[in-house]
Amino acid sequence: MSRKFRLGQSRDAQDLDAPDAYAREGKSQSKRRQRSAERLVSDNEAHDADAMLLLPDPGPWLHLPEATLVWRHSQIVDLELDDGTPLRASLAGKLKGVKLVVGDRLRYSAVPLEPLDPGLAQAQEGAQVVAVMPRRTLLKRGGIDDREPWQLICANADELWVCAAVVDPPLRPGLLERAQTLALACGLGFRIIVTKRDRASRQDLLPELDPLRAQGLPILETSAARGQGLEPLRELLLGRKVVLVGHSGVGKSTLINALAPELNQRTGPMSRYGTGRQTTTGARWLPLAGGGTLVDTPGLRNLSVRGLPRTLLPQVFPEFPGSWIEDPMALDPEDEALGLDYPERLLSLQRLWLEMEERNPNQNIHR
Numbered sequence: 089m090s091r092k093f094r095l096g097q098s099r100d101a102q103d104l105d106a107p108d109a110y111a112r113e114g115k116s117q118s119k120r121r122q123r124s125a126e127r128l129v130s131d132n133e134a135h136d137a138d139a140m141l142l143l144p145d146p147g148p149w150l151h152l153p154e155a156t157l158v159w160r161h162s163q164i165v166d167l168e169l170d171d172g173t174p175l176r177a178s179l180a181g182k183l184k185g186v187k188l189v190v191g192d193r194l195r196y197s198a199v200p201l202e203p204l205d206p207g208l209a210q211a212q213e214g215a216q217v218v219a220v221m222p223r224r225t226l227l228k229r230g231g232i233d234d235r236e237p238w239q240l241i242c243a244n245a246d247e248l249w250v251c252a253a254v255v256d257p258p259l260r261p262g263l264l265e266r267a268q269t270l271a272l273a274c275g276l277g278f279r280i281i282v283t284k285r286d287r288a289s290r291q292d293l294l295p296e297l298d299p300l301r302a303q304g305l306p307i308l309e310t311s312a313a314r315g316q317g318l319e320p321l322r323e324l325l326l327g328r329k330v331v332l333v334g335h336s337g338v339g340k341s342t343l344i345n346a347l348a349p350e351l352n353q354r355t356g357p358m359s360r361y362g363t364g365r366q367t368t369t370g371a372r373w374l375p376l377a378g379g380g381t382l383v384d385t386p387g388l389r390n391l392s393v394r395g396l397p398r399t400l401l402p403q404v405f406p407e408f409p410g411s412w413i414e415d416p417m418a419l420d421p422e423d424e425a426l427g428l429d430y431p432e433r434l435l436s437l438q439r440l441w442l443e444m445e446e447r448n449p450n451q452n453i454h455r
């Protein structure tokens with residue numbers, strides 16, 4: 089396709105997003121996963137995408153105080169009370185199997201109310217979480233296989249800001265469209281934050297983003313290194329809970345430090361792209377001194393839309409007629425008669441359309 093991409097970046101449409109994340113798995117790992125996915129594929133229950141999102145009734149516990157989950161270890165959680173006090177707590181047995189996620193509003197008791205898992209002797213003392221309040225929003229992406237239909241990212245956020253660096257790692261518009269789709273599915277506001285703007289010349293107008301600009305998506309260009317573009321973000325953050333997502337190394341944590349130096353998030357040099365080493369290792373809920381909340385997340389390799397409804401697509405691709413969205417596979421993005429300004433958008437539509445229906449990506453992607 090003859091589009092104007094920056095030197096050194098891939099022009100290959102396949103590279104715009106990253107199903108290749110799967111291709112990097114070791115052979116034995118992929119075989120093991122394939123086998124377990126096959127075992128599950130006949131099991132209807134495994135496909136109940138919402139089963140894992142059901143929360144036990146918090147009714148009996150509403151007299152207990154509430155706090156926000158800010159960091160999750162495996163069986164222990166760090167909470168922040170409404171006055172800002174931190175509190176570490178264990179989880180009651182009834183929450184076993186409930187996937188808690190940062191941003192969850194939890195009811196806790198200062199003394200354990202339930203016997204604890206005997207394996208957790210060190211947590212016998214102290215507070216215990218006994219209930220989760222219903223979530224206002226829940227950001228989730230498609231899971232890697234049917235054992236885990238969804239991967240939860242964050243609860244109770246208002247907006248999703250997807251960060252994309254101008255370079256290192258390369259800008260991948262495909263990930264931005266996926267993030268927009270997830271934001272729509274989860275009822276979150278959506279913005280694109282371009283990071284490391286200082287790494288590209290001012291003459292470089294970032295043509296990769298033209299198709300998204302043409303859709304009127306809000307795109308903000310920033311450089312944490314030069315302090316560029318931060319003021320508008322500070323204003324947008326006031327009173328809002330915002331979750332940042334993006335590839336590893338795009339500068340999410342650096343941006344958070346630039347916006348709120350008191351948070352002092354760990355940042356790190358770029359790992360070789362695709363090695364999966366992330367500097368941030370778990371999502372963290374970070375209330376800001378000036379009001380508002382940021383959620384730092386570990387770098388994503390891909391954002392799967394598997395299992396999301398195709399009815400979201402007309403909002404993501406408003407430039408295409410309804411009949412195209414109903415059956416995009418009937419069209420050829422290379423077909424000049426379609427008169428497409430941005431043929432890669434049709435490719436993206438086709439990719440998302442196919443993926444939404446997929447039961448098990450392993451069976452389609454693996455060798």
Ligand SMILES: Nc1nc2c(ncn2[C@@H]2O[C@H](COP(=O)(O)OP(=O)(O)OP(=O)(O)O)[C@@H](O)[C@H]2O)c(=O)[nH]1
Binds near residue numbers: 367
């Ligand atoms: N030149 C320049 N470098 C930046 C900018 N923002 C971040 N970086 C560099 O990019 C690298 C990665 O930054 P991080 O903030 O750790 O990236 P991250 O997105 O939090 O990465 P993960 O935690 O792995 O997901 C660091 O070496 C930063 O110094 C910027 O605005 N300009």
Ligand SMILES: [Mg+2]
Binds near residue numbers: 354384
């Ligand atoms: Mg980070």
